[in-house]
Amino acid sequence: MSDGTLLINGTTHPFKPGQTILEVAEEAGIAIPTLCHLKGTTPTGACRLCVVEVKGARNLLASCSTPAENGMEVTTDSPTVMSSRKMTLELLLSSGNHDCITSGAGTDARELFNARAEAEGHSEHLCPSWGDCKLQEYALAYGATGTAYPRSKPTYPPELKNPMIIRDFSRCILCGRCVQACNEVQVNEAISYGYRGSESKIVALGDLPLGQSACVFCGECVQVCPTGALVDKKSKGIWRPWDVETIRTTCPYCGVGCQQILHVKEGRIVKITGDEEGLPNKGRLCVKGRFGYDFIYSDERLTTPLIRENGEFREASWDEALDLVADKLKGIIAESGPDAIAGVSCARSLNEDSYQMQKLFRGVFKTNNIDHCART
Numbered sequence: 001m002s003d004g005t006l007l008i009n010g011t012t013h014p015f016k017p018g019q020t021i022l023e024v025a026e027e028a029g030i031a032i033p034t035l036c037h038l039k040g041t042t043p044t045g046a047c048r049l050c051v052v053e054v055k056g057a058r059n060l061l062a063s064c065s066t067p068a069e070n071g072m073e074v075t076t077d078s079p080t081v082m083s084s085r086k087m088t089l090e091l092l093l094s095s096g097n098h099d100c101i102t103s104g105a106g107t108d109a110r111e112l113f114n115a116r117a118e119a120e121g122h123s124e125h126l127c128p129s130w131g132d133c134k135l136q137e138y139a140l141a142y143g144a145t146g147t148a149y150p151r152s153k154p155t156y157p158p159e160l161k162n163p164m165i166i167r168d169f170s171r172c173i174l175c176g177r178c179v180q181a182c183n184e185v186q187v188n189e190a191i192s193y194g195y196r197g198s199e200s201k202i203v204a205l206g207d208l209p210l211g212q213s214a215c216v217f218c219g220e221c222v223q224v225c226p227t228g229a230l231v232d233k234k235s236k237g238i239w240r241p242w243d244v245e246t247i248r249t250t251c252p253y254c255g256v257g258c259q260q261i262l263h264v265k266e267g268r269i270v271k272i273t274g275d276e277e278g279l280p281n282k283g284r285l286c287v288k289g290r291f292g293y294d295f296i297y298s299d300e301r302l303t304t305p306l307i308r309e310n311g312e313f314r315e316a317s318w319d320e321a322l323d324l325v326a327d328k329l330k331g332i333i334a335e336s337g338p339d340a341i342a343g344v345s346c347a348r349s350l351n352e353d354s355y356q357m358q359k360l361f362r363g364v365f366k367t368n369n370i371d372h373c374a375r376t
């Protein structure tokens, strides 16, 4: 149902009740840059990069938090808008340790940027998000050089001791996406805004390291952070977007079946992210799905069935192992009846496998002693 129409850059577009200017523009394929906006959460209007001109308004308006109104006349790319966005980017670049290649490069330097990215991409001195940073991307697009204002000195040292996550406050632009992701998307409520003015910082439980807070290391904040302020510790220095192949797959850990993207380099997974478009998780992952992939390469991983004999395990074929299990089950049923056995289906298996297991117990073994570990 349409609630009316508005003009964007001279063209009429319908909108639905409750839609913002940004949402209408996105549906119409009109690009507006955003840094703090996180789809599906309450708009904060923190970064002011998405500003547009609205006829009759005294100031530029943040399109992510301004509701569309009938008859509105919006311009998304006027010289005033473009210059305001460039100034915002300059201020953000000067507000922290944004020492990436963007500094000193204009929009006409994209080729040079790409060439240097290829050559220097793995230097450990470069920002880990170099090449995967929305601030850097917009700075290039708008010709912001990071030299318009004096660069402020970092207030806080990086927090390196957490498992899985590096927090580099010097690269934080206080966009608040991590807070939205933690509180509204994952509903873990582990982080919030702390301190004031130039001391402002994203804090966990009165400013403790994440490991001592309510953080469950789901990594959602890392996934949504638009800069190098939150970094996946395991992939730092190994992963760059241009040298991995991405493969969409289903998380192997439980029956929820989250859709994840494997970032594969030279045949090995070096990072996992949630698939923003995939159901049921829409980009969310838990700590296991996002960070727990080392087991694949573990030397201790079992690759064949093991049969215990005289207190020792020996390797066996699948046929031998399955025959042994079948014989034992048959023996118990013959001796003590079907209720002498019980089965617990694994939450890591598919729903279909669990269904078949209860059929096996009820239909074949004739017992109702069947359960599923997720229920415990």
Ligand code: SF4
Pocket: 097, 098, 099, 100, 101, 102, 127, 128, 129, 130, 131, 133, 134, 135, 136, 171, 227, 228, 229
């Ligand atoms: S966070 Fe982005 S803009 Fe800042 S140094 Fe890293 S790549 Fe550059």
Ligand code: SF4
Pocket: 181, 182, 186, 188, 189, 190, 191, 210, 214, 215, 216, 217, 218, 219, 220, 221, 222
């Ligand atoms: S890892 Fe998850 S729980 Fe921890 S701060 Fe980030 S979003 Fe919140």
Ligand code: SF4
Pocket: 171, 172, 173, 174, 175, 176, 177, 178, 179, 202, 221, 224, 225, 226, 227, 229, 230
């Ligand atoms: S840590 Fe990242 S997502 Fe969070 S406020 Fe800083 S820049 Fe934004």
Ligand code: FES
Pocket: 033, 034, 035, 036, 037, 044, 045, 046, 047, 048, 049, 050, 051, 062, 063, 064, 065
């Ligand atoms: S994206 Fe709208 S204010 Fe940041």
